[in-house]
Amino acid sequence: GDQVEQSPSALSLHEGTGSALRCNFTTTMRAVQWFQQNSRGSLINLFYLASGTKENGRLKSTFNSKESYSTLHIRDAQLEDSGTYFCAAESNNRIFFGDGTQLVVKP
C-alpha cells in the first residue's frame, strides 16, 4: 500500500537460516501487527506492537514509531514457516497493509 512499504516482496531461505522482513511507513503509525498467511491460506497473528520489541520462539519483531518502521526477524527457519507475511499498521483508526513477503523455506 501507499502508506506501508514492505520488503522484500519475496524471500527464499534454506532451513536453519534466518532473515529479516521490513515495513517502512510514510506516516506516523500507532501500532503494527504482523501475521502469516500459511500455505492453506489461513491467517495467523504473530505480533502486535505499540512500541519496542517482542520475541516469540524463533521470531522477533521491533516497531520504531519515531523512525517509522517495523521489522520481523526469523531465525532457524523451518519448512512450516513458508507462507506470506504481512504487516498491518494502524493510524487514526485506519489500518494499512503491506503488500506481503512471500517466504519459501527450502530443505
Next chain:
Amino acid sequence: GALVYQYPRRTICKSGTSMRMECQAVGFQATSVAWYRQSPQKTFELIALSTVNSAIKYEQNFTQEKFPISHPNLSFSSMTVLNAYLEDRGLYLCGASGAETLYFGSGTRLTVL
C-alpha cells in the same frame, strides 16, 4: 490474552445465496472493526470500517446493500455477503482495534458454486 475469533473459517454457498461471517473480540473492547477482502493479487482491500456509536463507512466499490455489517457492541461484529457470485470468492478478514490492541481474525474463505 486478547484475540479475535472469526468464523466460519471456510464456507461454500450457491451462486445467488447469502452468507454471514462473524468476528468475536475476546479480552479487549473492539471500538473499531474493519472488514477486508483479499484480492487475487493477495493485497487486502478495505470493505468498510465500523466504529461503535458512529455510522459504518464503506469504501468505494463496496456498499451496505451488498455487504451489510452489524457492530452491536464492543465484542462482536458480523458481515453478510448478499447474493454472492463468483466474483465474491476469496478470503474475508476482520480486524478489530481497541485502545491498545489490534488483532485480526483468521479469515473466512468463501467459495461460491
